[in-house]
Amino acid sequence: MVTLNSKIPEGPLEEKWTKYKANARRVNPANKKKLDIIVVGTGISGAPAASALGELGYNVKVFCYQDTPRRAHSVAAQGGINAAKNYKNDGDSVYQLFYDIIKGGDFRAREANVYRIAEVSNQIIDHFTAIGVPFAREYGGTLTTRSFGGVQVSRTFYSRGQTGQQVLLGAYSSLSRQVKEGTVTMYPRRDMLDLVVVDGKARGIIARNLVTGAIERHSAHAVVLATGGYGTIYYLSTLAVNSNASAAWKAYKKGALFANPSFVQIHPSSVPQMNEFQSKLTLMSESLRNDGRVWVPKNKGDKRPANEIPEEDRDYYLERRYPAFGNLVPRDVASRAAKERCDAGYGVGPTGLAVNLDFRDAIKKQGKKAIEAKYGNLFEMYKDITGIDSYEEPMRIYPAGHYTMGGLWVDYELMTTIPGLFAIGEANFSDHGANRLGASSLMQGAGDGYFILPYTITNFLAPEIRTPRIKTDLPEFDEAEKNAVENINRLMSVGGTETASSFHKRLGKIMWDHCGMSRNEQGLLEARRMIRELREEFWKELKVPGKTDEVNQELEKAIRMADFLELGELMVLDALNRKESCGAHFREESQTPDGEAQRIDEQYAYVAAWEYNGENEPVLNREPLNFEFVELKQRSYK
Amino acid sequence: MQNMKLKLKIWKQRDASSRGRFVTYDLDGVSPEMSFVEMLAYLNEKLVLKGDEPVTFEHDCHEGICGSCGMYINGYPHGPVKGLTTCLLSMRYFKDGETIVIEPWRAKSFPVIKDLMVDRSAFDKIQQAGGFISVAVGAAPEANTIPVRKHSSDLAFDASVCIGCGACVAACKNASAMLFVSAKVSQYALLPQGRPEAKERVRDMIAEMDKQGFGSCSNTGACEAQCPKQIKLFNIARLNREYIKAL
Ligand SMILES: Cc1cc2nc3c(=O)[nH]c(=O)nc-3n(C[C@H](O)[C@H](O)[C@H](O)COP(=O)(O)OP(=O)(O)OC[C@H]3O[C@@H](n4cnc5c(N)ncnc54)[C@H](O)[C@@H]3O)c2cc1C
Numbered sequence: 001m002v003t004l005n006s007k008i009p010e011g012p013l014e015e016k017w018t019k020y021k022a023n024a025r026r027v028n029p030a031n032k033k034k035l036d037i038i039v040v041g042t043g044i045s046g047a048p049a050a051s052a053l054g055e056l057g058y059n060v061k062v063f064c065y066q067d068t069p070r071r072a073h074s075v076a077a078q079g080g081i082n083a084a085k086n087y088k089n090d091g092d093s094v095y096q097l098f099y100d101i102i103k104g105g106d107f108r109a110r111e112a113n114v115y116r117i118a119e120v121s122n123q124i125i126d127h128f129t130a131i132g133v134p135f136a137r138e139y140g141g142t143l144t145t146r147s148f149g150g151v152q153v154s155r156t157f158y159s160r161g162q163t164g165q166q167v168l169l170g171a172y173s174s175l176s177r178q179v180k181e182g183t184v185t186m187y188p189r190r191d192m193l194d195l196v197v198v199d200g201k202a203r204g205i206i207a208r209n210l211v212t213g214a215i216e217r218h219s220a221h222a223v224v225l226a227t228g229g230y231g232t233i234y235y236l237s238t239l240a241v242n243s244n245a246s247a248a249w250k251a252y253k254k255g256a257l258f259a260n261p262s263f264v265q266i267h268p269s270s271v272p273q274m275n276e277f278q279s280k281l282t283l284m285s286e287s288l289r290n291d292g293r294v295w296v297p298k299n300k301g302d303k304r305p306a307n308e309i310p311e312e313d314r315d316y317y318l319e320r321r322y323p324a325f326g327n328l329v330p331r332d333v334a335s336r337a338a339k340e341r342c343d344a345g346y347g348v349g350p351t352g353l354a355v356n357l358d359f360r361d362a363i364k365k366q367g368k369k370a371i372e373a374k375y376g377n378l379f380e381m382y383k384d385i386t387g388i389d390s391y392e393e394p395m396r397i398y399p400a401g402h403y404t405m406g407g408l409w410v411d412y413e414l415m416t417t418i419p420g421l422f423a424i425g426e427a428n429f430s431d432h433g434a435n436r437l438g439a440s441s442l443m444q445g446a447g448d449g450y451f452i453l454p455y456t457i458t459n460f461l462a463p464e465i466r467t468p469r470i471k472t473d474l475p476e477f478d479e480a481e482k483n484a485v486e487n488i489n490r491l492m493s494v495g496g497t498e499t500a501s502s503f504h505k506r507l508g509k510i511m512w513d514h515c516g517m518s519r520n521e522q523g524l525l526e527a528r529r530m531i532r533e534l535r536e537e538f539w540k541e542l543k544v545p546g547k548t549d550e551v552n553q554e555l556e557k558a559i560r561m562a563d564f565l566e567l568g569e570l571m572v573l574d575a576l577n578r579k580e581s582c583g584a585h586f587r588e589e590s591q592t593p594d595g596e597a598q599r600i601d602e603q604y605a606y607v608a609a610w611e612y613n614g615e616n617e618p619v620l621n622r623e624p625l626n627f628e629f630v631e632l633k634q635r636s637y638k
Numbered sequence: 639m640q641n642m643k644l645k646l647k648i649w650k651q652r653d654a655s656s657r658g659r660f661v662t663y664d665l666d667g668v669s670p671e672m673s674f675v676e677m678l679a680y681l682n683e684k685l686v687l688k689g690d691e692p693v694t695f696e697h698d699c700h701e702g703i704c705g706s707c708g709m710y711i712n713g714y715p716h717g718p719v720k721g722l723t724t725c726l727l728s729m730r731y732f733k734d735g736e737t738i739v740i741e742p743w744r745a746k747s748f749p750v751i752k753d754l755m756v757d758r759s760a761f762d763k764i765q766q767a768g769g770f771i772s773v774a775v776g777a778a779p780e781a782n783t784i785p786v787r788k789h790s791s792d793l794a795f796d797a798s799v800c801i802g803c804g805a806c807v808a809a810c811k812n813a814s815a816m817l818f819v820s821a822k823v824s825q826y827a828l829l830p831q832g833r834p835e836a837k838e839r840v841r842d843m844i845a846e847m848d849k850q851g852f853g854s855c856s857n858t859g860a861c862e863a864q865c866p867k868q869i870k871l872f873n874i875a876r877l878n879r880e881y882i883k884a885l
């Protein structure tokens with residue numbers, strides 16, 4: 001067991017962050033140059049962190065597996081980024097944003113962290129605007145917003161349907177500036193294989209050069225993981241296909257706790273699976289639900305084309321079940337409702353695993369042009385993939401694995417349980433509780449990177465100014481490198497007959513069926529058994545071609561797959577442990593009479609932080625969640 | 639829809655210093671619903687199981703937004719369909735029995751790393767030379783204190799959607815990077831926030847472009863025709879104007 005100290009500052013909610021900053025230790029500019037920081041990841045958390053730390057004068061080394069930082073998975077975010085600007089005069093405020101995130105997360109996040117992210121949200125928009133991110137504007141020249149799933153105010157800033165691209169490229173431009181300034185060194189095409197811990201502190205990483213295959217040692221005074229989420233464990237998900245859990249998983253095995261691993265958001269609107277070779281489900285931004293109406297036929301097995309089904313034979317089930325929020329209910333609610341309809345036999349499309357998202361009424365009311373201006377690129381993408389023109393007939397959508405609220409446990413300073421190891425963005429667990437609200441991940445990533453980590457990291461670094469550059473010939477580096485090489489050699493020498501992708505598909509199916517949108521004890525126990533068997537089979541039947549000292553994409557996949565096969569079991573264990581339903585975690589044993597999620601606050605108002613324990617069952621550490629400022633309520637969107 | 643049988647002629651090259659060659663593969667069972675990269679992944683799955691070497695190629699988002707994917711398909715960067723990246727190119731655009739020729743980008747500034755994978759880091763260098771607005775974290779004014787004409791903002795957005803895939807360079811007989819550079823220069827030139835550094839930016843980015851060995855622009859427009867994000871040629875005209883102003 002470890003003692004979890006969340007380091008939440010004392011005092012009223014609104015003053016915690018200000019007080020923290022006032023009291024934080026500082027590193028003087030002359031000393032910053034002497035401190036090395038490794039940032040792994042260049043998404044919307046890593047690129048901001050690296051550029052902000054570089055601007056402050058630290059010596060920053062940045063890693064990503066892509067050929068350039070600009071391609072990090074964040075680039076694919078579509079809908080927008082939240083901030084509490086209240087430009088629409090609709091009663092928004094920092095408190096309202098905080099409350100929406102806490103409530104949306106079904107009261108399983110830390111109040112202090114959430115309030116802080118809401119507090120910095122406005123600065124993020126200011127900064128991105130100043131560095132040239134073209135957010136959508138009104139004719140008067142000011143910024144505009146739209147409303148986004150799960151809230152009743154309009155606070156989402158956007159750049160058509162490709163906000164992630166725009167903010168990421170903004171962050172990439174600042175990162176590029178720091179590379180020019182010489183404060184940041186880029187190491188692209190590297191896979192982090194292990195974390196190096198020296199005397200209890202994170203001091204470096206082992207990385208594989210994906211072009212030459214060379215195993216490299218990199219040292220620093222502190223390490224920041226901004227390596228994103230692990231939703232690709234489902235194989236089919238909305239994430240970029242190379243997204244993976246390995247960096248966080250290796251940190252876990254070196255002693256960092258993994259929090260709420262089973263909290264995974266299944267997004268309600270992706271393009272349904274079309275063929276068995278598909279490796280990715282394309283997201284259709286939930287902003288579409290602002291204007292699109294979700295429905296299925298009222299009659300089971302109604303195979304008429306959607307446009308031929310008259311109004312009276314349509315079941316707008318979200319509007320029916322949730323009159324107050326209608327099509328804008330949070331993602332977990334919308335996903336489960338779609339699954340419920342499809343499982344009951346009302347699904348549409350060739351597989352019956354889809355529901356309609358219909359723009360007919362919106363086009364009638366606002367005109368095609370207005371709809372095109374808002375969602376043009378999404379309609380295009382949908383057409384590219386399916387061949388269907390959604391101006392003429394409804395889109396078909398189905399839920400898909402999308403975002404992992406779980407991640408490395410961090411304290412208020414965003415530091416893991418390994419001193420000197422920080423985790424930001426989707427890689428940590430901190431702000432979204434059991435369910436994330438739309439457009440708040442870009443906000444959290446950029447907030448962590450630009451405005452929070454640069455302050456909180458100094459408490460760790462201030463006492464380190466006299467620590468000389470960390471040498472890479474320390475025995476801890478030898479050991480970590482040896483383990484990484486052995487792992488690779490083991491994978492290469494299995495000599496079986498099945499590819500890593502094939503194992504990935506099989507694991508994905510187990511996770512989707514038993515640890516996806518809805519879970520129960522029996523299914524989870526079954527899943528645990530199946531994952532263990534699959535893991536054994538993997539180490540007997542895996543086939544990796546080629547050599548280790550060259551580009552070897554099959555080896556890259558195998559390395560990631562070995563970690564997924566371990567993480568999958570931890571997710572299941574976590575889901576088994578939490579016998580309540582909360583947010584995206586729906587335990588069938590715990591529901592209200594009308595089928596909504598039923599929390600059990602007396603028993604489960606805690607963060608489940610798992611500790612690696614070698615071959616033995618991981619140890620559960622509980623961080624109690626004390627709600628001092630909001631009242632716990634059963635979520636209702638009726 | 640019926641599955642297809644294809645003949646694939648794919649460029650195989652061990653590394654930058656080796657000589658490459660075409661290898662022909664017969665591939666059966668291709669579903670018209672696959673995307674081009676899924677088709678290649680399907681080929682690789684078969685190759686690995688047979689004990690052959692898979693084809694190295696890059697892909698990540700499968701949504702046409704990360705810019706990882708990219709290859710010549712039957713002589714066209716990203717294939718024959720306008721406005722699509724390789725990952726969004728559906729196999730329904732191909733016919734049963736067809737031969738498809740697949741090659742890596744061919745440009746001096748994009749050396750081949752392996753098979754269809756090339757080194758596009760020259761684009762990063764150009765961006766580092768000046769593709770940014772120098773505002774430090776914490777120094778930004780309140781966002782609405784900088785009003786921007788909606789029209790300019792929309793044009794800036796249209797230029798900003800470049801995914802850095804390199805198809806423009808690959809399409810150009812001179813292997814010029816002008817469309818790519820013009821997109822970035824235009825985005826910032828059109829916004830008031832970008833004006834203070836406009837001169838240095840365009841000078842430095844052009845200088846770096848030359849240094850990276852990209853060719854010059856002879857206005858043939860092949861880049862625009864092949865750009866999956868439909869970045870327009872008039873951005874190059876704007877780049878030229880900005881450049882002249884900066885001299
Ligand atoms: C399709 C889609 C649409 C979305 N839309 C929105 C939206 O509209 N609004 C919103 O707020 N959120 C949205 N999200 C969520 C949001 O995009 C992500 O949560 C967020 O971008 C994650 O950012 P990140 O910085 O944590 O990680 P990522 O962007 O995932 O970056 C991870 C980085 O880590 C690197 N990395 C990973 N593993 C390793 C390793 N082992 N070695 C070296 N490097 C490694 C990668 O190279 C990459 O640079 C969306 C997500 C998806 C999938």
Ligand code: SF4
Pocket residue numbers: 799800801802803804805806807817818821864865866867868869
């Ligand atoms: S301008 Fe077009 S073709 Fe060139 S890199 Fe950008 S998106 Fe690709």
Ligand code: FES
Pocket residue numbers: 696697698699700701702703704705706707708723724725726801
């Ligand atoms: S894989 Fe990202 S653009 Fe094609």
